[in-house]
Amino acid sequence: MRALLVTALLIAAVLAGCSDDGLKTPGDGDVDAPASGHPVWVHRNGGIPVDATLFNGTLPSFEQRHVTTRISGEPTIAISRTGAVFYPAIDFDSGVPNVQGLPRTVYFRSVDGGTIWEDYSPHLLQQDTHPTSFDPYIYGDPTTGRIFALDMGPHVACNQVSWSDDDGRTWITRPAACPTPVADHPSIFTAPGNAMTQALNTVGGQNPLAYPNTIFLCSNQIADVQCSMSVDGGLNWLPSQPVFVGYDVGAAAEGGDPLDALCGSLTGHGHASFVDGTIYIGRAYCGTLVAGISRDGGLNWEQSIIASDPRYAPRGEHDVSIATDLAGNAYALWIGDEGRTVFLAQSSDQGRTWAEPLNVTAPGVTAAKLPSLVAGAAGRIAWQYVATTTPSGWTVEDVNQTTGERDHQAEWLNATWNAYVGVSLDATTTDPVFATTTVNDVARPLKRGGCEGRCPGADSGTPGVGGMYDFLDIDFDPVSGRLWTAIVDVCTAECDEPTADAETFERSFGAVGKQIGGTFLLDEPYPAR
Secondary structure, eight states: OHHHHHHHHHHHHHHHOOOTTSOOOTTTTOSOOOSSSOOEEEEETTTEEOOGGGSSSOOOEEEEEEEESSOOOSOOOEEOTTOOEEEEEEESOOOOTTOOSOOEEEEEEESSSSSOOEEOOOEETTEESOOOOSSOEEEEOTTTOOEEEEEEOTTSSOEEEEEESSTTSSOEEEEEEOSSSOOEEEEEEEEEOOHHHHHHHTSSSOOTTOOSEEEEEEEEOSSEEEEEEESSTTSOOOOOEEEEESBOHHHHHTTSOGGGGBOOOOOOOOEEOTTTOOEEEEEEETTEEEEEEESSTTSSOEEEEEEOOGGGOOSSOOEEEEEEOTTOOEEEEEEETTTTEEEEEEESSTTSSOOOOEEOOOTTOOEEEEEEEEEOSTTOEEEEEEEEOOTTGGGGGOBOTTTOSBTTHHHHHHOEEEEEEEEESOTTSSSOOEEEEESSOTTSOSEESOOOTTOBSSTTOOTTSOBOTTOOEEEEOTTTOOEEEEEEEOSOGGGGSTTOOTTOOOOOEEEEEEEEESOOSOSSOOOOO
């Protein structure tokens, strides 16, 4: 049955065609998408369909599972070395006396493969140590299994950072991690220990502050992005180092309005290679794709251009997701071509140079957003994004300035958005093969109508219904290599009915995607430290 389904889908994709330059144009999605299920596309660069037998492994399959009814915007995901899965779910219910509507995050944990989810938030003596949160973030160190929880406080100047070595049963909290004046859009990750970490770990006796890896906390300062490090497991944070400036140096030098040169400093999530120690942070630097790179454990940073051709420029997307495999190869993923095409670039020299980007978009996709990337064994990578196949792509939401009505009202009512996961098991070859499927059943989309901005639950911006917000996430179990994704289901309850359209909406729910079939990203456990 699977072979018949794949064959039928490949024929449909061929009929859809693709543009000569391998980029997407409105109309590329004029192919009837399957009415239900989790379709699989096998393709090469440019969305060109190929026979499924060319995929060097078992085709991937996923299922979506709801975690909570909390609105859960911009979730990340973390998996410990015991297989415990963590998902942060934010909502506006902090309960702070005399203050209404402050956000709070509940960190849910599942130890049975995603069936049951329970509150395992950072706590001390049964009291929540992260009472409010504006930007929640969860991260699992793949080498130690330590889970880090990060929340930006309501004053936007500090973070609460907690960590657990026993799958959330107990936590240690650093209540005021304030290495920079502004803590917006923070992310936390680990890297191999640098000289300072190693010196601390070699102090005689049983050092209670010893942790084999260096921890990094990076945040948006608007004028630049800065990263601070902790060499003692998270208790103390050193002064931050700037990675990028938040303005276009060339435009500023031309003597125009300085505000015209300001382009902000939002980035993708930080990442470090545990093979060679190189640290990466990706961003769309004023329309140019750039990687911030440190080769000395975060003490100094340099910039490397990933791609500069205007056709690769993102459409309002700030996230450039970077990952490295266990052979040290680096990969960068982003949405370019005015938001229509998912691009993948590779570097085999620690980010000094990047190969010509590949178009890894699934056949039929006309608009995409929220990219995230992960890499495992040599050449094995996976990525997630949210996309639609509606023929007009992003223009499906355009409003006629004369009439005040949408130009594609009927199409907008029936447009759907799904979470796509692509996998390659030979990404280091000159012509890799990709297999893409959907996390959710396409009969029950994550969103109906449009998905502009933060992809809100209601087109009218109705308060309290939630949305996808700034990013989603993908990661793998560091022992098995099984993929997990963090998503937000913005189409729930009545919105899941076959007769629903874009005017039918409910609150968004926190959800995950679990890989239930296909070749995993690891063939042996991730090296432990």
